[in-house]
Amino acid sequence: MRRGGRASAALLTVLLLSVVAGCSGGGGTPAPDPSATAVWQPRPGLAWQWQLDGKVDPSADVPVYDIDGFENDAADVARLHRAGRKVICYVNVGAWEDYRPDRDAFPRAVLGKPNGWHGERWLDIREVSVLRPIMERRFDMCREKGFDAVEPDLVEGYGNETGFPLTARDQLVYNRMIARIARARGLAVGLKNDLPQIPQLVGDFDFAVNEQCAEYGECARLTPFIEAGKAVFHVEYDVPARGFCPESRRLGLSSMLKRPELGVWRDPC
Incomplete structure (x- = not known):
């Protein structure tokens, strides 16, 4: 679990409003960076494995x-x-x-x-x-x-x-x-x-990685990535799969249940 703590909802709202008001161009999408080169573009719905604990175990049959x-x-x-x-x-x-x-x-x-x-x-x-x-x-x-x-x-x-x-x-x-x-x-x-x-x-x-959006009722906030044709790789730690998978499928998220140490074990939607 890598969130590093959560700001209060009120603080996040204030911060978001300040960004929208203060960024040039009204906070819109910036012009493409001419120095960037073509990169892989993961599409919504791709299954994934997230293993940060030690050397990778390649046993999960996911792309x-x-x-x-x-x-x-x-x-x-x-x-x-x-x-x-x-x-x-x-x-x-x-x-x-x-x-x-x-x-x-x-x-x-x-x-x-x-x-x-x-x-x-x-x-x-x-x-x-x-x-x-x-x-x-x-x-x-x-x-x-x-x-x-x-x-x-x-x-x-x-x-x-x-x-x-x-x-x-x-x-x-x-x-x-x-x-x-x-x-x-x-x-x-x-x-x-x-x-x-x-x-x-x-x-x-090019994609998003999210932890615990279902636990905090935030998954709909990731829809701009899905609407842009970009994958959202999502995990939960404390909500059982049956509690978040229906919404994940509806939203087009690539979701799974993991243990916080992010080892090999996974329970995908």
């Missing part, structure tokens, strides 16, 4: 795998490709992790409060000149290992207690930068959670 970019190597990705799978590279872009090999690349000034996960601290995403080259190197790693896409995690720090006065505008700038970095490398990129900013960001991202 899409989302796995940890650091813990899996090019041979793991190639094995999945030989089986006809597309492979998404999980990378944390919103928090520092003390167990990653590039942990010393982050200046202490950009490290904020702990985010509730052992060894992790929020990042000051306003420091784009500091964070951009680090994230570029991480996405280079994904490309060099042969991944088809990236799942950038923790891209909604503005709604959490990070230790920094982050705004919705700061998050939009950072998230769009992350999307451009991915697409410039030929990698599709997914928007992780950050439901209030979907109307502003659906044009920048």
